[in-house]
Amino acid sequence: MKVTLVKPQxxxxxxxxxxxxxxxxxxxxPDKNVYILGMLAHNKTLTDDLTREGLITLNDSDEFAAIESLKAGDVLxxxxxxxxEEIENKAKEKxxxxxxxxxxxxxxNLEKIKHEIEQGHQVIYIGQMGHKETNAALSVSKNVSLYDTQLLINYQLITDKNPYVINQTTLNYKSIDKYYSDILEHVxxxxxxxxxxxxxxxxxxAVTKIDKDTDLIIVVGHQKSSNSNKLFEIAKSNYPDAFVLMVNDLRELSAIKDIETKRKASVISGASTPQYVVDDIYNYLLSK
Ligand code: SF4
Structure with missing residues (x-):
């Protein structure tokens, strides 16, 4: 199989x-318990590698409860x-x-939001509901309103004529214009x-520049990784005839039988995917 690594990797x-x-x-x-408040970055292999090095990844579905379960002197x-800020204060109190x-x-971005709030402005934050980065932005003030990429926004909450609009760092750069048009229409x-x-x-x-005759596109990344999901989304919409899939690692890929029939592959990686995982996949595909 002909295989191309799509850069950056x-x-x-x-x-x-x-x-x-x-x-x-x-x-x-070295002698203390060292905890991470959830996945350091959204990638399972990276999380497993850190665990092997002695770091403990906490379940962060309730961050306050996770911090409460630790003891003074632990590392977080x-x-x-x-x-x-409330999370940080809780860790300090503890x-x-x-x-x-x-x-x-x-x-x-968090500093920019704080600055706008201090200036008396409202902030519209375009982001994915429930993502940690979005939660951090919303926690700055009740005057930060979410423009969720699925559910849109309640414009009745926006009373500022010149609100500041900012976004999650890992959104789809082609799709963001449609949110801007909608916001400008209302405000x-x-x-x-x-x-x-x-x-x-x-x-x-880089994904949009993959050769048009590519019949297999593999995004190497974790399903919780926002930037990997966007790469998958873009690849799917730009290459409707190709087999596009997202996998964590070679183990997941090697379980998929259909790839045997493909002749030309491109491999893309999310920003939190270790390079060695991509290299394993590249070498595996070359051998096909
Ligand atoms: S993708 Fe990387 S550089 Fe971009 S915001 Fe996330 S961690 Fe930072």
Whole structure:
């Protein structure tokens, strides 16, 4: 089979930094329990690798309860997706040693939201309901309203004539314009800033440039990874005749029989997928 690795590959700078912070936390506290408040970045292989290095990933379905279950002196790492101030205060009250692995881009967006709120503005946040990055943004103030990518928004809540519009970093850069048009139709004075991160945008652009005769497109990423899901979405809509699938790793891929009949494959990776997982898949496909 002819196989192309679609670049960029490997961890984005935000995930690279988060991994180095997590490893540093363990190195600096070898005798302590070192916890991560949920997946450091949304990738199962990465989570398993960190577990092997002695880091414990907490179930973050209730972040307050997860923190409550720890004891003073334990180490807690906040994930790359960001977290709310109340969560951080709770960890401090509890006497935990804190490491913050929030991506610089997510952090900068949270600062922008805070600034707008302090200036007396309302904020419209375009994001996926329930995602940690969205939760962190909404937790800044009740004056941040969610424009959910599925459910839209309650415009009655927006009384500011010039609200600030910002977004989750890993949205689909082609689809975001339709949200902007809708917002401007309802609130013509809205001030819009596109904050899709470069790592997300470059990967999405690269997907649209895959050869048209490719009959197999594999996104290597986790189903919770927002940027991987967007790559899958874009590949599906741009290449309706290709077999497009998303897998975590080679084990999942090798269980799929249909790929044996394909002749030309492209492999894309999410921003939190370890490179060695992609390399395994690449070599496997080459052998077909
Ligand atoms: S995908 Fe973008 S926002 Fe997310 S960790 Fe990477 S650089 Fe940061």
């Amino acid at each position: 490997g961890f984005c700078s935000g995930v690279l930094k988060a991994v180095s912070i997590a490893k540093k936390a363990k190195e600096e506290h 790492i906040f994930t790359a997706h960001g977290h709310g 006497g935990l040693i804190i490491y913050d692995a929030t991506c610089f881009k997510v952090k900068s 013509p004075g809205a001030r819009i800033e596109n904050e899709i991160c470069a790592a997300t945008r470059l990967r999405q652009e």
